[in-house]
Amino acid sequence: MKKLLSILALMLLAQPALAAINATLYKSPSCGCCEEYVKYLEKNGFKVNAINSNDMSAIKTQDGSSNLASCHTTRIGNYTVEGHVPVAAIQKLLREKPSIAGISAPGMPQNSPGMGPEIKGTLKIYQLGNAAEPKLFSVE
Numbered sequence: 001m002k003k004l005l006s007i008l009a010l011m012l013l014a015q016p017a018l019a020a021i022n023a024t025l026y027k028s029p030s031c032g033c034c035e036e037y038v039k040y041l042e043k044n045g046f047k048v049n050a051i052n053s054n055d056m057s058a059i060k061t062q063d064g065s066s067n068l069a070s071c072h073t074t075r076i077g078n079y080t081v082e083g084h085v086p087v088a089a090i091q092k093l094l095r096e097k098p099s100i101a102g103i104s105a106p107g108m109p110q111n112s113p114g115m116g117p118e119i120k121g122t123l124k125i126y127q128l129g130n131a132a133e134p135k136l137f138s139v140e
Contacts, residue, residue, distance in 0.1 A: 020045055020046060020047035021045060021046050021047065021076060021094070022046075022047050022049070022076070023041060023046045023047065023048045023049070023074050023075070023076045023081075024048075024049045024051060024074065024075045024076075025037070025038055025041070025048055025049070025050045025051065025072055025073070025074040025075075026051050026053050026056065026059045026072060026073045026074070026075075027050060027051070027052060027053065027056075027071065027072040027073075028052070028053065028054070028056060028071065028072075029052035029053075029054070031071050031072065033071060033084070033108065033114045033115055034050075034071055034072040034114070035050075036113075036114035036115075037072060037084055037113060037114030038050050039114075040087075040113040040114050041074075041087070044087040046076075046087075048074075056071075056072075056073070059073050060073060060082070067134070068082055068083075068104035068106040068126050068128060068134055069082060069083075069104075069106060070082050070083025070084060070104065070105060070106055070107060070108060071083065071108055076090065076093075076094070077094065079093055079094075079100075079101070079102040079103070080101055080102030080103075080104075080128055081093075081102055081103055081104075082102065082103070082104035082105070082106070082128060083104055083105040083106060083107070083108070083112070084105045084108065084109060084112035084113050084114045084115050085103055085104065085105045085112075085113075085125055085140075086105075086112065086113055086118065086120075086123060086125075086140040087113070088138075088140050089103055089105075089125045089137065089138050089140050090103075092137075092138060093137075098127075100127045100128060100129050100137075101127075101128040101129050102127075102128040103125050103126065103127060103128060103137045103138075104125065104126050104127075104128055105123055105124075105125055105126075106126065106134075109123055111123055120140065121139060121140070122139075123139065123140045124136060124139055125137045125138045125139070125140055
C-alpha cells in the first residue's frame with residue numbers, strides 16, 4: 001500500500017512538468033507554412049491557439065519584431081517568438097529567461113520547422129529587442 005501511495009504521489013508531482021505550454025500564434029489566414037508550424041509546436045508539447053489576422057504588420061510593430069519579421073508571430077508567456085523558430089531555441093528561452101522581448105528566425109528559411117526538412121545546426125536565431133544590430137541568440 002505504501003508503494004502504491006508513493007507512486008501516486010510521484011505521478012501527481014510530475015504532472016505540472018507534463019502540462020502543455022500555452023502559445024498564441026498570429027498568422028495570415030492563407031499561409032500554409034504557418035499551419036505546418038502550428039502542427040510542429042503541437043507535436044512538441046505546445047497547446048497552440050492560432051489566430052488569423054489580416055494585419056500582421058500591426059502585431060509585429062507592437063512587439064518590436066518588425067526588423068526581424070517572418071510570416072507568423074507567436075506569444076509564449078512574456079516572450080515573442082517570431083517565425084519558424086525550432087523548439088530547442090524556445091525551450092532555451094523559457095529555461096534561461098533572459099531579459100529580452102523574444103527570439104526570431106527572420107524570413108522564411110527553408111531549413112526551419114514548417115518549411116521543409118529541418119537541418120540542425122544551420123539556423124540562426126536572433127534576440128528581439130531595440131538593438132540597432134541583431135544579436136545572435138543561438139544556432140539551431
